[in-house]
Amino acid sequence: MTEYRAPLADMRFVLNELAGLDAVAQLPGFDEVSPDLVDAILEQAGKLGAEVLAPLNRSGDIEGCQLENGVVRTPKGFPEAYAQFIEGGWNGIPFDPDYGGQGLPWLVTTAVYEIWHAANMAFALCPTLTQAAVELLSVHGSDGLKAVFMEKLVSGVWAGTMNLTEPQAGSDLSKIRTQAVRDGEGYLISGHKIFITHGEHDFTENIVHMVLARTPGGADGIKGLSLFVVPKFLVKDDGSPGPRNDLRCVSLEHKMGINASPTCVMSFGDGGGA
Ligand SMILES: Cc1cc2nc3c(=O)[nH]c(=O)nc-3n(C[C@H](O)[C@H](O)[C@H](O)COP(=O)(O)OP(=O)(O)OC[C@H]3O[C@@H](n4cnc5c(N)ncnc54)[C@H](O)[C@@H]3O)c2cc1C
Numbered sequence: 001m002t003e004y005r006a007p008l009a010d011m012r013f014v015l016n017e018l019a020g021l022d023a024v025a026q027l028p029g030f031d032e033v034s035p036d037l038v039d040a041i042l043e044q045a046g047k048l049g050a051e052v053l054a055p056l057n058r059s060g061d062i063e064g065c066q067l068e069n070g071v072v073r074t075p076k077g078f079p080e081a082y083a084q085f086i087e088g089g090w091n092g093i094p095f096d097p098d099y100g101g102q103g104l105p106w107l108v109t110t111a112v113y114e115i116w117h118a119a120n121m122a123f124a125l126c127p128t129l130t131q132a133a134v135e136l137l138s139v140h141g142s143d144g145l146k147a148v149f150m151e152k153l154v155s156g157v158w159a160g161t162m163n164l165t166e167p168q169a170g171s172d173l174s175k176i177r178t179q180a181v182r183d184g185e186g187y188l189i190s191g192h193k194i195f196i197t198h199g200e201h202d203f204t205e206n207i208v209h210m211v212l213a214r215t216p217g218g219a220d221g222i223k224g225l226s227l228f229v230v231p232k233f234l235v236k237d238d239g240s241p242g243p244r245n246d247l248r249c250v251s252l253e254h255k256m257g258i259n260a261s262p263t264c265v266m267s268f269g270d271g272g273g274a
Helices: 008-018 021-025 035-053 055-063 078-087 106-140 143-155
Strands: 066-068 071-073 158-163 179-183 186-197 206-214 225-231 233-235 241-244 247-252 263-268
Touching (some): 008 021, 008 106, 021 035, 021 106, 035 055, 035 078, 035 106, 055 078, 055 106, 078 106, 106 158, 106 186, 106 206, 106 225, 143 158, 143 206, 186 206, 186 225, 225 233
Parallel strands (some): 179 206
Antiparallel strands (some): 179 186, 186 263, 247 263
Protein backbone atom coordinates (compact mmCIF):
# COMPACT_ATOMS: atom_id res chain seq x y z
CA MET A 1 0.00 0.00 0.00
CA THR A 2 1.32 3.47 -0.86
CA GLU A 3 2.02 5.54 2.19
CA TYR A 4 0.42 9.00 2.20
CA ARG A 5 2.57 11.94 3.11
CA ALA A 6 1.21 15.49 2.69
CA PRO A 7 3.36 17.45 0.19
CA LEU A 8 3.96 20.26 2.68
CA ALA A 9 6.90 21.89 0.88
CA ASP A 10 4.84 22.16 -2.33
CA MET A 11 1.86 23.50 -0.39
CA ARG A 12 3.97 26.17 1.33
CA PHE A 13 5.43 27.19 -2.03
CA VAL A 14 1.98 27.51 -3.62
CA LEU A 15 0.50 29.40 -0.66
CA ASN A 16 3.38 31.80 -0.18
CA GLU A 17 4.84 32.30 -3.67
CA LEU A 18 1.87 31.83 -6.00
CA ALA A 19 -1.43 32.31 -4.15
CA GLY A 20 -0.39 35.35 -2.10
CA LEU A 21 -0.98 34.23 1.48
CA ASP A 22 0.68 37.43 2.72
CA ALA A 23 -1.88 39.57 0.85
CA VAL A 24 -4.77 37.47 2.15
CA ALA A 25 -3.41 37.85 5.70
CA GLN A 26 -3.71 41.64 5.33
CA LEU A 27 -7.49 41.39 4.94
CA PRO A 28 -9.68 42.38 7.91
CA GLY A 29 -10.11 39.63 10.51
CA PHE A 30 -6.94 37.73 9.61
CA ASP A 31 -4.49 39.62 11.90
CA GLU A 32 -3.18 36.40 13.44
CA VAL A 33 -2.59 34.61 10.16
CA SER A 34 1.17 34.29 9.63
CA PRO A 35 3.34 31.88 7.61
CA ASP A 36 4.41 30.24 10.91
CA LEU A 37 0.80 29.65 11.99
CA VAL A 38 -0.14 28.27 8.57
CA ASP A 39 2.94 26.02 8.64
CA ALA A 40 1.88 24.61 12.00
CA ILE A 41 -1.68 24.02 10.75
CA LEU A 42 -0.49 22.23 7.61
CA GLU A 43 1.94 20.12 9.65
CA GLN A 44 -0.81 18.99 12.04
CA ALA A 45 -3.27 18.37 9.21
CA GLY A 46 -0.60 16.34 7.42
CA LYS A 47 -0.11 14.26 10.58
CA LEU A 48 -3.85 13.53 10.91
CA GLY A 49 -4.05 12.72 7.20
CA ALA A 50 -1.05 10.39 7.26
CA GLU A 51 -1.57 8.72 10.63
CA VAL A 52 -5.37 8.51 10.96
CA LEU A 53 -7.19 9.00 7.66
CA ALA A 54 -4.90 7.38 5.08
CA PRO A 55 -4.52 4.08 6.96
CA LEU A 56 -8.34 3.68 6.78
CA ASN A 57 -8.56 4.36 3.06
CA ARG A 58 -7.92 0.83 1.76
CA SER A 59 -9.68 -1.04 4.59
CA GLY A 60 -12.70 1.28 4.25
CA ASP A 61 -12.85 0.66 0.51
CA ILE A 62 -12.81 -3.12 0.99
CA GLU A 63 -15.28 -3.18 3.90
CA GLY A 64 -17.71 -0.53 2.60
CA CYS A 65 -20.84 0.70 4.41
CA GLN A 66 -23.71 -1.48 5.64
CA LEU A 67 -27.40 -0.61 5.95
CA GLU A 68 -29.42 -2.52 8.57
CA ASN A 69 -32.93 -1.50 9.61
CA GLY A 70 -32.39 2.09 8.49
CA VAL A 71 -29.05 2.37 10.33
CA VAL A 72 -25.91 2.90 8.25
CA ARG A 73 -22.64 1.60 9.64
CA THR A 74 -19.49 3.09 8.16
CA PRO A 75 -16.33 0.93 8.02
CA LYS A 76 -14.27 0.05 11.08
CA GLY A 77 -12.34 3.03 12.44
CA PHE A 78 -14.28 5.71 10.55
CA PRO A 79 -16.50 6.97 13.42
CA GLU A 80 -13.48 7.11 15.74
CA ALA A 81 -11.47 9.01 13.11
CA TYR A 82 -14.36 11.47 12.77
CA ALA A 83 -14.47 11.97 16.56
CA GLN A 84 -10.76 12.75 16.49
CA PHE A 85 -11.27 15.08 13.51
CA ILE A 86 -13.88 17.24 15.23
CA GLU A 87 -12.11 17.06 18.60
CA GLY A 88 -9.13 18.74 16.87
CA GLY A 89 -11.40 21.60 15.69
CA TRP A 90 -10.76 20.77 12.03
CA ASN A 91 -14.40 21.02 11.01
CA GLY A 92 -14.63 24.73 11.83
CA ILE A 93 -11.42 26.15 10.41
CA PRO A 94 -12.89 28.65 7.90
CA PHE A 95 -15.98 29.60 9.89
CA ASP A 96 -17.10 32.52 12.02
CA PRO A 97 -15.57 32.48 15.53
CA ASP A 98 -18.99 33.66 16.82
CA TYR A 99 -20.21 30.14 16.06
CA GLY A 100 -17.08 28.40 17.35
CA GLY A 101 -15.15 28.46 14.09
CA GLN A 102 -11.49 29.40 13.75
CA GLY A 103 -11.96 32.23 11.25
CA LEU A 104 -9.09 31.17 8.98
CA PRO A 105 -8.95 32.16 5.29
CA TRP A 106 -10.45 29.83 2.69
CA LEU A 107 -7.02 29.74 1.09
CA VAL A 108 -5.70 27.82 4.12
CA THR A 109 -8.88 25.72 4.37
CA THR A 110 -8.53 24.68 0.73
CA ALA A 111 -4.98 23.44 1.36
CA VAL A 112 -6.13 21.50 4.43
CA TYR A 113 -9.05 19.94 2.53
CA GLU A 114 -6.63 18.85 -0.17
CA ILE A 115 -4.92 16.80 2.55
CA TRP A 116 -8.19 15.19 3.76
CA HIS A 117 -9.30 14.30 0.24
CA ALA A 118 -5.89 12.96 -0.81
CA ALA A 119 -5.62 10.85 2.35
CA ASN A 120 -9.17 9.47 2.34
CA MET A 121 -11.77 10.95 0.02
CA ALA A 122 -14.62 8.75 1.30
CA PHE A 123 -14.09 10.15 4.80
CA ALA A 124 -13.58 13.73 3.64
CA LEU A 125 -16.91 13.89 1.82
CA CYS A 126 -18.79 14.11 5.13
CA PRO A 127 -17.11 17.32 6.37
CA THR A 128 -17.19 18.69 2.82
CA LEU A 129 -20.99 18.41 2.77
CA THR A 130 -21.22 19.92 6.27
CA GLN A 131 -19.01 22.78 5.12
CA ALA A 132 -21.45 23.48 2.28
CA ALA A 133 -24.41 23.42 4.68
CA VAL A 134 -22.67 25.93 6.96
CA GLU A 135 -21.91 28.26 4.04
CA LEU A 136 -25.51 27.99 2.89
CA LEU A 137 -26.93 28.84 6.31
CA SER A 138 -24.38 31.65 6.79
CA VAL A 139 -25.48 33.36 3.62
CA HIS A 140 -29.19 32.53 3.38
CA GLY A 141 -30.33 31.25 6.80
CA SER A 142 -32.65 33.23 9.06
CA ASP A 143 -31.37 34.21 12.51
CA GLY A 144 -33.65 31.50 13.95
CA LEU A 145 -32.12 28.75 11.80
CA LYS A 146 -28.62 29.99 12.51
CA ALA A 147 -29.27 29.94 16.25
CA VAL A 148 -30.42 26.30 16.13
CA PHE A 149 -27.96 24.79 13.65
CA MET A 150 -24.78 26.82 13.13
CA GLU A 151 -22.75 25.95 16.22
CA LYS A 152 -23.43 22.22 15.93
CA LEU A 153 -22.57 22.18 12.23
CA VAL A 154 -19.46 24.33 12.65
CA SER A 155 -18.10 22.03 15.37
CA GLY A 156 -19.13 18.97 13.35
CA VAL A 157 -21.11 17.49 16.24
CA TRP A 158 -23.91 17.43 13.63
CA ALA A 159 -23.27 16.81 9.93
CA GLY A 160 -24.94 18.38 6.88
CA THR A 161 -26.08 17.02 3.51
CA MET A 162 -27.55 18.28 0.26
CA ASN A 163 -30.68 16.51 -1.04
CA LEU A 164 -31.20 17.65 -4.62
CA THR A 165 -31.16 14.67 -6.97
CA GLU A 166 -34.25 12.53 -7.68
CA PRO A 167 -34.60 9.59 -10.09
CA GLN A 168 -36.08 11.89 -12.78
CA ALA A 169 -34.12 15.02 -11.76
CA GLY A 170 -30.31 14.96 -12.04
CA SER A 171 -28.68 17.76 -14.01
CA ASP A 172 -32.14 19.18 -14.65
CA LEU A 173 -33.47 20.09 -11.21
CA SER A 174 -36.59 21.67 -12.70
CA LYS A 175 -38.00 18.10 -12.70
CA ILE A 176 -37.97 17.81 -8.90
CA ARG A 177 -41.20 16.37 -7.46
CA THR A 178 -40.53 16.34 -3.69
CA GLN A 179 -43.34 18.28 -2.07
CA ALA A 180 -43.30 20.78 0.78
CA VAL A 181 -46.75 21.50 2.19
CA ARG A 182 -47.30 24.32 4.66
CA ASP A 183 -48.02 23.07 8.19
CA GLY A 184 -48.30 25.83 10.79
CA GLU A 185 -44.95 27.59 11.06
CA GLY A 186 -43.15 24.85 9.14
CA TYR A 187 -43.58 22.57 6.15
CA LEU A 188 -44.18 18.84 5.72
CA ILE A 189 -41.76 17.31 3.23
CA SER A 190 -42.45 14.14 1.26
CA GLY A 191 -40.57 12.55 -1.64
CA HIS A 192 -37.55 10.51 -2.67
CA LYS A 193 -33.95 11.55 -3.19
CA ILE A 194 -31.13 9.50 -4.68
CA PHE A 195 -27.32 9.61 -4.59
CA ILE A 196 -27.30 11.47 -1.26
CA THR A 197 -23.75 11.60 0.07
CA HIS A 198 -23.63 10.73 3.78
CA GLY A 199 -27.45 10.87 3.87
CA GLU A 200 -27.27 8.49 6.83
CA HIS A 201 -24.23 7.43 8.92
CA ASP A 202 -22.87 6.79 12.39
CA PHE A 203 -20.50 9.76 12.68
CA THR A 204 -22.83 12.22 14.39
CA GLU A 205 -25.84 12.38 16.74
CA ASN A 206 -27.85 14.37 14.19
CA ILE A 207 -27.80 14.97 10.41
CA VAL A 208 -29.12 18.22 8.95
CA HIS A 209 -30.50 17.72 5.45
CA MET A 210 -30.79 20.64 3.03
CA VAL A 211 -33.71 19.50 0.86
CA LEU A 212 -34.83 21.00 -2.43
CA ALA A 213 -38.62 20.70 -2.76
CA ARG A 214 -41.63 22.18 -4.49
CA THR A 215 -44.48 24.02 -2.76
CA PRO A 216 -47.95 23.29 -4.18
CA GLY A 217 -49.34 26.00 -6.43
CA GLY A 218 -45.87 27.42 -7.05
CA ALA A 219 -44.35 28.16 -10.44
CA ASP A 220 -43.28 25.32 -12.73
CA GLY A 221 -39.60 24.56 -13.25
CA ILE A 222 -36.82 25.79 -11.02
CA LYS A 223 -38.70 28.97 -10.04
CA GLY A 224 -41.11 26.86 -7.97
CA LEU A 225 -38.35 25.26 -5.87
CA SER A 226 -37.43 26.16 -2.31
CA LEU A 227 -34.80 24.81 0.04
CA PHE A 228 -35.75 23.35 3.42
CA VAL A 229 -33.72 22.47 6.51
CA VAL A 230 -34.82 18.98 7.55
CA PRO A 231 -33.00 17.50 10.56
CA LYS A 232 -32.92 13.73 11.13
CA PHE A 233 -33.92 14.41 14.74
CA LEU A 234 -36.14 17.40 15.42
CA VAL A 235 -34.42 19.86 17.71
CA LYS A 236 -35.72 20.46 21.24
CA ASP A 237 -35.93 23.92 22.79
CA ASP A 238 -32.66 23.30 24.68
CA GLY A 239 -30.90 22.63 21.34
CA SER A 240 -30.51 18.86 21.83
CA PRO A 241 -31.85 16.24 19.39
CA GLY A 242 -35.51 15.35 20.08
CA PRO A 243 -37.98 13.02 18.33
CA ARG A 244 -37.01 11.18 15.15
CA ASN A 245 -38.15 13.03 12.01
CA ASP A 246 -40.11 11.25 9.28
CA LEU A 247 -37.19 10.44 6.96
CA ARG A 248 -34.94 7.43 6.43
CA CYS A 249 -32.30 5.86 4.26
CA VAL A 250 -33.98 3.09 2.27
CA SER A 251 -30.90 1.76 0.46
CA LEU A 252 -27.27 2.37 -0.33
CA GLU A 253 -26.30 2.98 -3.94
CA HIS A 254 -24.13 0.31 -5.54
CA LYS A 255 -21.53 0.49 -8.27
CA MET A 256 -20.72 4.09 -7.36
CA GLY A 257 -17.20 3.44 -6.03
CA ILE A 258 -16.23 5.49 -2.96
CA ASN A 259 -17.40 2.42 -1.00
CA ALA A 260 -16.65 3.88 2.43
CA SER A 261 -18.88 6.91 1.77
CA PRO A 262 -22.56 6.05 2.22
CA THR A 263 -24.32 7.28 -0.94
CA CYS A 264 -27.97 6.96 0.10
CA VAL A 265 -31.45 6.67 -1.33
CA MET A 266 -33.55 8.78 1.04
CA SER A 267 -37.28 8.67 1.67
CA PHE A 268 -39.04 11.64 3.25
CA GLY A 269 -42.56 11.62 4.63
CA ASP A 270 -43.55 7.92 4.57
CA GLY A 271 -45.43 8.60 7.82
CA GLY A 272 -47.13 11.82 6.70
CA GLY A 273 -44.34 14.34 6.25
CA ALA A 274 -40.87 15.18 7.53
C1 LIG B 1 -20.84 9.73 -5.83
C2 LIG B 1 -21.99 10.66 -6.03
C3 LIG B 1 -22.45 11.40 -4.97
C4 LIG B 1 -23.53 12.26 -5.12
N1 LIG B 1 -23.97 12.98 -4.05
C5 LIG B 1 -25.07 13.75 -4.18
C6 LIG B 1 -25.60 14.45 -3.04
O1 LIG B 1 -25.03 14.43 -1.95
N2 LIG B 1 -26.76 15.12 -3.21
C7 LIG B 1 -27.41 15.19 -4.39
O2 LIG B 1 -28.45 15.84 -4.44
N3 LIG B 1 -26.94 14.55 -5.50
C8 LIG B 1 -25.79 13.84 -5.41
N4 LIG B 1 -25.29 13.18 -6.50
C9 LIG B 1 -26.03 13.23 -7.75
C10 LIG B 1 -25.42 14.16 -8.77
O3 LIG B 1 -25.62 15.48 -8.39
C11 LIG B 1 -26.08 13.79 -10.11
O4 LIG B 1 -25.55 12.54 -10.48
C12 LIG B 1 -25.83 14.83 -11.15
O5 LIG B 1 -26.60 15.96 -10.85
C13 LIG B 1 -26.13 14.32 -12.56
O6 LIG B 1 -27.42 13.79 -12.62
P1 LIG B 1 -27.69 12.36 -13.27
O7 LIG B 1 -26.77 11.37 -12.61
O8 LIG B 1 -29.15 12.10 -13.22
O9 LIG B 1 -27.19 12.46 -14.76
P2 LIG B 1 -27.95 13.13 -15.98
O10 LIG B 1 -28.52 14.45 -15.59
O11 LIG B 1 -28.90 12.12 -16.55
O12 LIG B 1 -26.75 13.35 -16.96
C14 LIG B 1 -26.17 12.26 -17.70
C15 LIG B 1 -25.21 12.84 -18.71
O13 LIG B 1 -25.89 13.73 -19.61
C16 LIG B 1 -25.29 15.02 -19.61
N5 LIG B 1 -26.34 16.05 -19.74
C17 LIG B 1 -27.40 16.22 -18.92
N6 LIG B 1 -28.16 17.25 -19.33
C18 LIG B 1 -27.53 17.76 -20.44
C19 LIG B 1 -27.83 18.85 -21.33
N7 LIG B 1 -28.91 19.61 -21.16
N8 LIG B 1 -26.96 19.07 -22.34
C20 LIG B 1 -25.88 18.30 -22.53
N9 LIG B 1 -25.55 17.26 -21.71
C21 LIG B 1 -26.37 16.99 -20.70
C22 LIG B 1 -24.55 15.11 -18.29
O14 LIG B 1 -23.45 16.01 -18.36
C23 LIG B 1 -24.08 13.68 -18.09
O15 LIG B 1 -22.90 13.44 -18.79
C24 LIG B 1 -24.18 12.34 -6.39
C25 LIG B 1 -23.70 11.60 -7.47
C26 LIG B 1 -22.61 10.78 -7.30
C27 LIG B 1 -22.11 10.03 -8.49
